Amino acid sequence: MSTSSSHHHRSIPTEDRISSLPDSILSHILSFLPTKSSAATSILSKRWKSLWLSVLDLHFNGESFSNDYTTVRHVLFLVMLSREVSLPIRSLSLHLVNCRGVNINDINCFVNAVLNRGGIQTLELMMDIPWTNDHLVNKLSINIFNCKTLTVLKLRKLRLIDLPHQVHIPLLKILHLDSIMFKNYKEIIKFLLGCPILEDLQTYTRLIPGGDNPLLCSIPSGGSIPYLPNLVRASIYENVYIPFFLFSGAKILRINMMFPLYIQVPIFHNLIHLEIFFCNFKGKTWDEKWMWMLEMLQHSPNLQHLTLRQEVEDGIDDNNWQWQDHRTIPKCLSSQLRTCLLREWRDRKCDLQFAEYVMQNSKVLRTMTIHSASSADSNAKHQMLKKLAVCPRSSSSCKLIFDG
Numbered sequence: 001m002s003t004s005s006s007h008h009h010r011s012i013p014t015e016d017r018i019s020s021l022p023d024s025i026l027s028h029i030l031s032f033l034p035t036k037s038s039a040a041t042s043i044l045s046k047r048w049k050s051l052w053l054s055v056l057d058l059h060f061n062g063e064s065f066s067n068d069y070t071t072v073r074h075v076l077f078l079v080m081l082s083r084e085v086s087l088p089i090r091s092l093s094l095h096l097v098n099c100r101g102v103n104i105n106d107i108n109c110f111v112n113a114v115l116n117r118g119g120i121q122t123l124e125l126m127m128d129i130p131w132t133n134d135h136l137v138n139k140l141s142i143n144i145f146n147c148k149t150l151t152v153l154k155l156r157k158l159r160l161i162d163l164p165h166q167v168h169i170p171l172l173k174i175l176h177l178d179s180i181m182f183k184n185y186k187e188i189i190k191f192l193l194g195c196p197i198l199e200d201l202q203t204y205t206r207l208i209p210g211g212d213n214p215l216l217c218s219i220p221s222g223g224s225i226p227y228l229p230n231l232v233r234a235s236i237y238e239n240v241y242i243p244f245f246l247f248s249g250a251k252i253l254r255i256n257m258m259f260p261l262y263i264q265v266p267i268f269h270n271l272i273h274l275e276i277f278f279c280n281f282k283g284k285t286w287d288e289k290w291m292w293m294l295e296m297l298q299h300s301p302n303l304q305h306l307t308l309r310q311e312v313e314d315g316i317d318d319n320n321w322q323w324q325d326h327r328t329i330p331k332c333l334s335s336q337l338r339t340c341l342l343r344e345w346r347d348r349k350c351d352l353q354f355a356e357y358v359m360q361n362s363k364v365l366r367t368m369t370i371h372s373a374s375s376a377d378s379n380a381k382h383q384m385l386k387k388l389a390v391c392p393r394s395s396s397s398c399k400l401i402f403d404g
Contacts, residue, residue: 031057056090062099088119122152167194176202204237275307303332309343347380
């Protein structure tokens with residue numbers, strides 16, 4: 001019996017099916033690996049020795065080289081020197097978040113060499129170079145602002161302070177800017193409007209100290225208002241430097257802001273999903289926040305899903321203010337709003353009134369969900385729940401969900 005089993009085991013074919021694949025397929029498979037891993041396949045056989053150099057996608061992560069920038073720098077330029085000059089590079093991902101001593105001049109030189117090969121579609125540059133008063137320390141000087149092939153651009157902790165007179169990236173669909181510094185808010189607007197088919201935007205931007213006053217961002221008067229017509233989703237973090245009119249065509253909008261009250265609100269005709277995180281109202285009344293929130297609702301006629309979150313407790317209450325004083329009911333409440341989620345809720349009178357206002361006027365509301373703040377008084381939370389439980393609801397199918 002054991003002899004038969006042993007014979008059967010030896011009869012299993014040992015054909016190397018991977019090596020029988022054409023080079024184009026193998027190169028495509030290697031494109032999903034970090035470049036260091038794809039380079040390691042060069043020891044497999046003579047055929048594999050240079051195969052990794054034909055991969056069109058390059059992925060470098062400082063952690064793969066113990067975050068030693070000297071080694072990373074050597075590898076970057078060695079790879080470029082080893083590749084055929086005529087071979088394009090479709091994608092470059094460079095993650096050096098935990099590397100210390102990164103030289104931005106090296107990065108600019110390397111990235112420009114990649115861009116000169118042609119065909120770049122995806123570019124990710126993730127840095128963590130400390131901010132200094134020297135504006136040249138992490139200044140990105142690469143030729144992307146008129147790139148005709150770029151579709152995805154993701155940047156982190158860099159300065160874009162010398163934009164050309166005209167920015168035109170005609171195919172860019174995804175733009176993520178994390179801790180990117182600009183000279184002024186007009187430069188940000190120029191950059192964004194230079195991406196005419198942008199669909200996905202995430203931005204946390206900063207201005208160089210002494211730049212233009214960001215609170216001057218307002219809706220242009222006269223003529224047509226410029227905006228991003230193809231925008232599907234936009235996430236704006238802690239930033240009042242970008243006027244909202246740019247995002248007026250978005251379907252999904254996430255706002256994490258410190259002082260949104262200063263920003264003029266355009267009409268969001270396509271907006272279906274809205275999330276707002278109120279993170280700082282020091283010296284301002286909470287009532288001012290709700291007045292601004294009411295304006296957002298009035299300007300979002302097709303809104304179906306609303307999420308509000310607030311963490312800080314440094315606003316000033318005005319107990320004389322009443323939501324009932326507002327006779328105009330936003331169109332989204334009367335015909336569109338399906339879900340409302342209120343996170344980090346506290347026992348402020350104006351907060352309770354807002355929840356009641358939504359329930360009383362939302363005719364197709366399905367769920368009103370309230371997550372109370374952990375710091376809220378337990379007795380106050382109980383009293384708020386009791387009041388909301390007996391609050392009249394315009395929608396007969398509305399469910400009140402309270403997660404204390």
